[in-house]
Amino acid sequence: MAGTESSGRGLPKEPFTEPSLALVGVFVRESVVPSCRCPRPIQIKLSINCSFSSDMSARRVVVFPSAAELGPTLAHLVASRADKALKDRGRFTVGLSGGSLVSMLSKELPALPDLDCSRWLAGFCDERLVPFDDGESTYGLYKSQLFSKINIPDSGVLAIDPSLTVHECAEDYANKLKKAFPNEDIPVFDVLLLGMGPDGHTCSLFPDHPLLEETQKIVAPINNSPKPPPQRVTMTFPVVNSARCVVFVSTGGSKAAVLKQVLEGGEGPTLPAARVVPSQGELFWLIDEPAAASLTVHVERQSTAAKL
Numbered sequence: 140m141a142g143t144e145s146s147g148r149g150l151p152k153e154p155f156t157e158p159s160l161a162l163v164g165v166f167v168r169e170s171v172v173p174s175c176r177c178p179r180p181i182q183i184k185l186s187i188n189c190s191f192s193s194d195m196s197a198r199r200v201v202v203f204p205s206a207a208e209l210g211p212t213l214a215h216l217v218a219s220r221a222d223k224a225l226k227d228r229g230r231f232t233v234g235l236s237g238g239s240l241v242s243m244l245s246k247e248l249p250a251l252p253d254l255d256c257s258r259w260l261a262g263f264c265d266e267r268l269v270p271f272d273d274g275e276s277t278y279g280l281y282k283s284q285l286f287s288k289i290n291i292p293d294s295g296v297l298a299i300d301p302s303l304t305v306h307e308c309a310e311d312y313a314n315k316l317k318k319a320f321p322n323e324d325i326p327v328f329d330v331l332l333l334g335m336g337p338d339g340h341t342c343s344l345f346p347d348h349p350l351l352e353e354t355q356k357i358v359a360p361i362n363n364s365p366k367p368p369p370q371r372v373t374m375t376f377p378v379v380n381s382a383r384c385v386v387f388v389s390t391g392g393s394k395a396a397v398l399k400q401v402l403e404g405g406e407g408p409t410l411p412a413a414r415v416v417p418s419q420g421e422l423f424w425l426i427d428e429p430a431a432a433s434l435t436v437h438v439e440r441q442s443t444a445a446k447l
């Protein structure tokens with residue numbers, strides 16, 4: 140929706156547009172129609188409802204010429220939210236995703252000058268249930284490509300235990316999150332970094348899967364992932380939508396069709412990525428021109444390292 144983009148915590152940016160406006164006028168008076176003998180009250184209700192969904196007003200879709208030009212902005216965004224979190228709460232909590240994000244973050248974060256990750260707590264939005272030395276292990280990839288290059292302590296990384304069964308693993312990881320967020324029923328991450336598959340999945344929340352309706356668990360097991368490997372654990376929507384800031388990164392022409400469906404809607408059930416609507420947080424979609432090729436919604440265009 141053009142002109143209703145927002146920069147933070149659901150507050151409209153510019154031009155100012157009240158996200159929800161409801162005017163209800165009720166007039167009650169006695170009948171003054173001479174021919175009417177009964178002094179029955181006449182009640183007229185006027186109702187004007189202008190509703191803009193707050194999720195739409197909070198979303199920012201930012202398009203870069205290429206993935207290479209998007210990367211530095213992603214790193215700046217993470218670093219700026221980290222600075223704020225460290226000032227406000229003394230630590231920065233971030234949820235990482237696998238897939239194409241691993242290499243982008245591993246290149247861009249260590250390139251930032253003066254990045255201090257000593258008070259970071261990094262978890263995983265989803266994880267594949269494979270040994271850490273398997274090429275499919277998201278933790279394994281981040282350990283070798285990113286954690287080895289930044290000063291995050293081992294205690295600052297919340298990893299799964301791949302020796303457990305998938306159900307035990309989800310429960311164990313949920314307990315680790317609860318321990319890390321002792322004052323919150325649902326962990327509130329400062330930033331969640333998400334990817335989206337060409338089928339519209341995000342985390343390991345796949346289209347038409349019963350896990351999309353999970354409201355009780357904060358982490359769920361999945362035994363039948365349509366994308367290999369089949370056994371995974373994933374954060375659920377209650378956690379994803381509680382974050383202070385959610386950042387999707389989606390690049391390449393193979394994402395164009397699904398991105399259009401997710402950002403503009405269409406026929407059929409709402410895809411998992413479109414169900415990411417932080418209840419009070421920021422929502423960014425950082426995409427490149429090939430991925431944005433079919434979009435008709437309002438987008439912001441940036442050519443180089445932008446400060447978001």
Ligand SMILES: O=C1O[C@H](COP(=O)(O)O)[C@@H](O)[C@H](O)[C@H]1O
Nearest residue numbers: 236237238239333334335336342
């Ligand atoms: O399997 C997964 O895929 C998604 C999307 O990955 P991408 O390579 O298309 O960006 C990823 O976000 C998720 O963490 C991962 O487990």
